[in-house]
Amino acid sequence: MKAAVIVFPGSNCDRDLAVAFREAGFDVSMVWHKDTALPQGVDIVGIPGGFSYGDYLRCGAIAAQSPICRAVADHAGRGGYAVGICNGFQVLTETGLLPGALLRNAGLKYICRTVGLRVETAASVYTEGYTAGQVIDIPIAHHDGNYFADDETVAALRGEDRIAFSYADNPNGSVGDIAGILSANRRVLGMMPHPERASDARHGGTDGTAMFRALGTALAPA
Amino acid sequence: MKARVHVMLKNGVLDPQGAAVRHALGALGFDGVERVRQGKVIDLDLAEGTTEAQVRDMCEKLLANTVIESYSIELG
Numbered sequence: 468m469k470a471a472v473i474v475f476p477g478s479n480c481d482r483d484l485a486v487a488f489r490e491a492g493f494d495v496s497m498v499w500h501k502d503t504a505l506p507q508g509v510d511i512v513g514i515p516g517g518f519s520y521g522d523y524l525r526c527g528a529i530a531a532q533s534p535i536c537r538a539v540a541d542h543a544g545r546g547g548y549a550v551g552i553c554n555g556f557q558v559l560t561e562t563g564l565l566p567g568a569l570l571r572n573a574g575l576k577y578i579c580r581t582v583g584l585r586v587e588t589a590a591s592v593y594t595e596g597y598t599a600g601q602v603i604d605i606p607i608a609h610h611d612g613n614y615f616a617d618d619e620t621v622a623a624l625r626g627e628d629r630i631a632f633s634y635a636d637n638p639n640g641s642v643g644d645i646a647g648i649l650s651a652n653r654r655v656l657g658m659m660p661h662p663e664r665a666s667d668a669r670h671g672g673t674d675g676t677a678m679f680r681a682l683g684t685a686l687a688p689a
Numbered sequence: 690m691k692a693r694v695h696v697m698l699k700n701g702v703l704d705p706q707g708a709a710v711r712h713a714l715g716a717l718g719f720d721g722v723e724r725v726r727q728g729k730v731i732d733l734d735l736a737e738g739t740t741e742a743q744v745r746d747m748c749e750k751l752l753a754n755t756v757i758e759s760y761s762i763e764l765g
Contacts, residue, residue, distance in 0.1 A: 525754055532751060561754065568756040570698075575705045615702060615757055640703060 468493045468686050472513040473539065473555075475500045475530045480516035480552065480663060487663040487675070488513060491683035500533040510686045511548040512539050514555030516608070516661060526569060526611045527557030536562055548686065549655045550593065553609055556647070556657035565648055565657045566624070567616030573640025577610040581672065583635030584646055584660055588628050591649055592685035593656045596677030602635050603674035605660040612659040614641035614648075624648055632658055690735050692744045693763040696753045697728035728758075 470493035472485045485495045488511075496506045500519075505512065519530035530536060536558065543549050543564050551559040559565045572578060584605045586597040597603065616624070621643050624630050632647035639659075647658025662675030698704045704726050711725040731752055733744070744762050753760040 524751070528751065528754065560756070566756075568754050570703065570757060571705050573703060573705050575709055613703070613705075640705075 468683065468688065469506065469509045470495045470511045470513060471498045471505050471509045472496070472515055473498050473500060473535055474515075475517065475519035475533065477519045477521055478515050478517035478554070480554075480661065483661075483663045484513045484515045484552065487666045487679045488682075490666065490676075491679035492687070493683065498535060500530065500535050503534045503538060505535075505538050505542055509542065509547070511550065511682065512542055514539070514549065514551035514558050515663075516553030516555060519554055519558065522611075525557075525561070527554060527559075527561040530554075530558045531561035540564060543650070543655050546652060546654060548592065548682075551655075551657045552661055552663065553612075553659055556659055557611065559655065559657040564655050565650060566620045567614055567648070569611050569659070570613040570615050570640075571611050572609070572613050572638075574638075577608075578612070578638050579606070579608040580638075581606045581665075582638055582660065584632045585635050587630040587633055588649075590628060591631060591653045591656065592682055593649075593678050594631055594681070595685070596681030603677075604665065604672050605662055605675055606664045606672075607638065607660045608664075609639070609659055612639045612641070614643075614645045614659070616642060616645075621645070627651065629653070631656055632660065690737055690739060691765060692733045692735055692739070693765075694731040694733065694744070694748060694752055695728060695761045695763075696731065696748075696758050697726060697760070698757055699759050702757050 470488040629649040633644040665672040665675035707725040707727040
């Protein structure tokens, strides 16, 4: 079971994500943004939080044009798994692998605290460790986490059961309280909250552990 | 040759920065400012012969996120 974590200039949750993958049983490679290919046999790619390229132009916009993101898009195009957290979610929307975009928080403030997150669907390798409707405690830390998509897109996400998580108490103005979404084939997840920061008792919470554990189980060789 | 690209959030997309600027103008006593939208201006120095279509391509691929932003191009 192999995971790759992409490292951009400005990534700051890359090591946390690598540790969470490793704890779940993955061999983890760190992959530099200028690389043009993922390591052979990678099962899942993690795009970590941070401020890739200093958030210049728009959050995630420059990272989405980096050489490694072409390889990530090819991997996802072949049906590979990918998870983008926080800045990684912004990168996934900027690459077009997930619909919508992330705007400045409605309250204009950077928000760093633990929030209640409702698991909207257990039907994905990321969320099957939870039950639908369960509320978990996961930290957020973002300035541009206000998810936006047009009504048609939100209706499609809802209709196809592709909203993975929603906020119990919307902190940033996201449309429909959306905190995380799945791709049409349910293999790409983007979310603003940080499950990797809630995957060890020393973090003050372990509600994120079930995501990585479920991934480890789902992607384990038969 | 030069091109100037204006990037604005689309109508209907919440612009919290614009709203904050409008609020600050009101606090300064400038009454009657009903709405502020804040965007960005990107100036490009380009090789002679660059076409508007090429600049449009730059906007679509990188300079604007057309999910939330509109853009306009001035060549000159």
